[in-house]
Amino acid sequence: MPSEKRLYRSVLIKLEKLIEEGEYPPGGRLPPERELAERFSVSRPTVREAIIALEALDRVEVKTGSGVYVLDTPKRVNGVDASISAFELTEARALIEGEAAALAATMISDEQLAALEAIMHEMVDESEDGELLSEQADQKFHQMISEATGNSMMIAVFNSLWHIRDNSPAVHAAYQAICGMEPQSRVDEHVEILDALKQRDPKAAREAMHNHFARILNKLIAANEQAHIDEIRRKTRESRERFSLNHLSAGA
Amino acid sequence: MPSEKRLYRSVLIKLEKLIEEGEYPPGGRLPPERELAERFSVSRPTVREAIIALEALDRVEVKTGSGVYVLDTPKRVNGVDASISAFELTEARALIEGEAAALAATMISDEQLAALEAIMHEMVDESEDGELLSEQADQKFHQMISEATGNSMMIAVFNSLWHIRDNSPAVHAAYQAICGMEPQSRVDEHVEILDALKQRDPKAAREAMHNHFARILNKLIAANEQAHIDEIRRKTRESRERFSLNHLSAGA
DNA sequence: AATCGGATACTGGTCAAACCTTTTTATATG
DNA sequence: CATATAAAAAGGTTTGACCAGTATCCGATT
Numbered sequence: 001m002p003s004e005k006r007l008y009r010s011v012l013i014k015l016e017k018l019i020e021e022g023e024y025p026p027g028g029r030l031p032p033e034r035e036l037a038e039r040f041s042v043s044r045p046t047v048r049e050a051i052i053a054l055e056a057l058d059r060v061e062v063k064t065g066s067g068v069y070v071l072d073t074p075k076r077v078n079g080v081d082a083s084i085s086a087f088e089l090t091e092a093r094a095l096i097e098g099e100a101a102a103l104a105a106t107m108i109s110d111e112q113l114a115a116l117e118a119i120m121h122e123m124v125d126e127s128e129d130g131e132l133l134s135e136q137a138d139q140k141f142h143q144m145i146s147e148a149t150g151n152s153m154m155i156a157v158f159n160s161l162w163h164i165r166d167n168s169p170a171v172h173a174a175y176q177a178i179c180g181m182e183p184q185s186r187v188d189e190h191v192e193i194l195d196a197l198k199q200r201d202p203k204a205a206r207e208a209m210h211n212h213f214a215r216i217l218n219k220l221i222a223a224n225e226q227a228h229i230d231e232i233r234r235k236t237r238e239s240r241e242r243f244s245l246n247h248l249s250a251g252a
Numbered sequence: 253m254p255s256e257k258r259l260y261r262s263v264l265i266k267l268e269k270l271i272e273e274g275e276y277p278p279g280g281r282l283p284p285e286r287e288l289a290e291r292f293s294v295s296r297p298t299v300r301e302a303i304i305a306l307e308a309l310d311r312v313e314v315k316t317g318s319g320v321y322v323l324d325t326p327k328r329v330n331g332v333d334a335s336i337s338a339f340e341l342t343e344a345r346a347l348i349e350g351e352a353a354a355l356a357a358t359m360i361s362d363e364q365l366a367a368l369e370a371i372m373h374e375m376v377d378e379s380e381d382g383e384l385l386s387e388q389a390d391q392k393f394h395q396m397i398s399e400a401t402g403n404s405m406m407i408a409v410f411n412s413l414w415h416i417r418d419n420s421p422a423v424h425a426a427y428q429a430i431c432g433m434e435p436q437s438r439v440d441e442h443v444e445i446l447d448a449l450k451q452r453d454p455k456a457a458r459e460a461m462h463n464h465f466a467r468i469l470n471k472l473i474a475a476n477e478q479a480h481i482d483e484i485r486r487k488t489r490e491s492r493e494r495f496s497l498n499h500l501s502a503g504a
Numbered sequence: 505a506a507t508c509g510g511a512t513a514c515t516g517g518t519c520a521a522a523c524c525t526t527t528t529t530a531t532a533t534g
Numbered sequence: 535c536a537t538a539t540a541a542a543a544a545g546g547t548t549t550g551a552c553c554a555g556t557a558t559c560c561g562a563t564t
Contacts, residue, residue, distance in 0.1 A: 005316060006314070006316070045297050045300075048297075049301065049304050052260065052301050052304055052308075053305070053308045056305045056308035056309055057308055062258070084404050084405050084408070088403045088404050088405040088406075089405050091355075091403055091406075092403055092405035092409065095348070095351035095352075095355065095406070096348055096351065096409070098351070099347035099350070100347075103343075103347065151340045151343055151344055152335060152336050152337075153336050153340040153341050153344035153413070153416075154343075154344050154347070157409055157412070157413075160409070160412065161405070161409075
C-alpha cells in the first residue's frame with residue numbers, strides 16, 4: 001500500500017499525483033505552503049518535508065520568498081531519461097544480459113548454479129499462483145546471473161536496467177500488459193538458459209538469453225499492435241457518435 | 253560556494269561529509285535528531301529536513317522510534333560507485349560497447365558515418381598535441397557509436413559508463429596511467445571499428461570493438477603489474493633503510 | 505538462576521503559533 | 535510615466551509541546 005507511515009510521504013505522493021495529472025503544470029507554481037497544509041489537513045512543517053523531498057528528487061525548485069515551481073519534464077529514473085520505451089529497454093536488456101549470461105557461463109560457481117536451480121523451482125511452483133511471486137523469482141533469476149559474472153559494473157548496470165523496468169511508468173505498464181502470457185514458454189526459456197550455464201557454454205547461454213528476450217519483444221510488439229487497434233476502434237466509435245446525424249435529426 | 257541559502261542544505265552537506273568520512277559508517281545509526289540539532293546549532297525541524305533529503309537520496313533509512321540508519325554504499329550507477337575497478341569497468345565496456353557497435357552497424361546513417369570520419373581525423377591530428385583533445389575525440393567517437401544504435405537505453409548506459417570512467421577516482425587514475433601509451437595502435441583500432449561500421453558488418457564491428465578493449469585491458473594489467481612491482485621496490489627500500497645498521501653505527 | 509513481563513526512557517512523528525527574511529505587488533510620489 | 539517606498543505574500547526558522555512506536559532494564563515469576 002502506498003499509504004506510508006510517515007505523513008509527509010502521503011503528502012508527497014498526493015503532490016506528485018497532482019503534478020502528474022497536470023493540476024500543477026511544469027513551470028507553474030505550487031500553492032503556498034500554508035494553503036497546502038490546510039488542503040491536506042496537515043501542518044506546515046509536514047508540507048515542507050514533502051516539498052523538500054520533491055526538491056531532492058528534482059521535481060520542483062524552491063525560490064525563497066517567491067514560491068515552489070514545478071520543473072519541466074524532470075522525468076528521470078535513476079538519472080536516466082524515463083522516456084525510454086519498453087522496446088528500447090528490452091533490446092538493451094537482450095544485448096547486455098546476453099553478454100552477462102555468456103560471461104557468467106565461464107565464471108559461475110556450483111553454489112550459484114544450485115541457487116539458480118532453486119529459483120527455477122520457485123518459478124515453476126508459483127507460476128499458477130499470483131504473478132507477484134513469479135515476478136520476484138524472475139528478477140532473482142536474472143539478478144543471480146548478473147552476479148555470477150563477478151563483475152560489479154555488470155551487476156550495477158543490470159540493477160539500473162531493472163530499476164527502470166519497475167519504475168518507468170510506460171515500461172512498467174507495457175510489461176504488465178504481457179506478464180501473464182504463455183507462462184509455460186517462459187519457464188522453458190529459463191530452463192534453457194540454466195542448462196547452458198550448467199554446461200558452462202557461453203555461446204549457448206548467450207543464445208538462450210537472446211531467445212528469451214526475443215519472445216518478450218515479440219509479445220510487446222503484438223500487445224502494442226493490439227493497443228493501437230483498440231485505440232483506432234475507440235476513435236472510430238467517437239467519430240461515429242460525433243458525426244452521426246442522430247442529434248441533428250433529434251433536434252429537427 | 254557550499255554555503256547554501258537554506259539552512260537544511262548546509263546541514264545536509266555536513267551530514268553527507270560525516271558519512272563519507274566514516275564518522276557514521278554504513279549500517280550504523282545517526283545521532284538523535286535533538287542531538288544533531290544541538291551539534292549544528294539549528295532547530296530540530298531543520299535537522300529533520302536534512303534527514304528527509306538524505307532519505308530521498310537513498311543515503312539513509314529512517315526507522316520510527318528507533319533511529320536513522322546509514323545505508324551501505326549506494327548501488328546507484330550514477331554518483332560514482334568507487335568500488336568498481338578499472339578492470340571491471342573495461343570488461344563491461346567491452347561487452348556492452350561491443351554489442352552497441354554491432355547494433356550500430358545495422359542502424360548507422362550516412363551522416364553519422366561522416367561524423368565519425370570527422371572525429372577520426374581530429375583524433376589523428378591531435379594525437380601529437382596534448383592528450384586532452386585526443387581524449388575528447390575518443391569520447392565523441394564512442395558516444396557517436398552508442399547514438400547510432402538508435403536505442404536511448406543503450407545511450408543512457410553508455411553515458412553512465414563513461415561518467416564512471418571520468419569520475420571514479422580509482423578508475424580515472426588507472427586510465428590516466430595508460431593514456432599516453434602507443435598512440436598509433438589506438439588510432440588503428442578506431443580505424444578498424446570505423447571500417448566495420450562503414451561496411452555495416454555487425455560481427456566485424458563487434459570484433460573490432462572487442463580488440464580495442466582487449467588492448468586497453470592488457471595495458472591496464474601491465475600497468476597494474478608495474479605498479480605492484482614499484483610498490484614492492486619501495487617497501488624493500490624502506491625496509492632496507494629501517495633495518496640497516498647505518499644509524500646504529502652512526503650513533504656508535 | 506533463568507525467563508518473562510511490564511514500566512520507563514528514548515527516538516522519531518506531528519502539530520501549533522510565532523517571528524524573520526526575501527520577493528512581489530501595489531501605491532504614492534516625483 | 536518612472537521611480538521609490540510601503541504593504542502584502544511567500545518561504546525560512548525557531549520554540550515547545552505532545553504523540554506513537556521502540557528499546558531497555560529491572561523486578562516478579564517460575
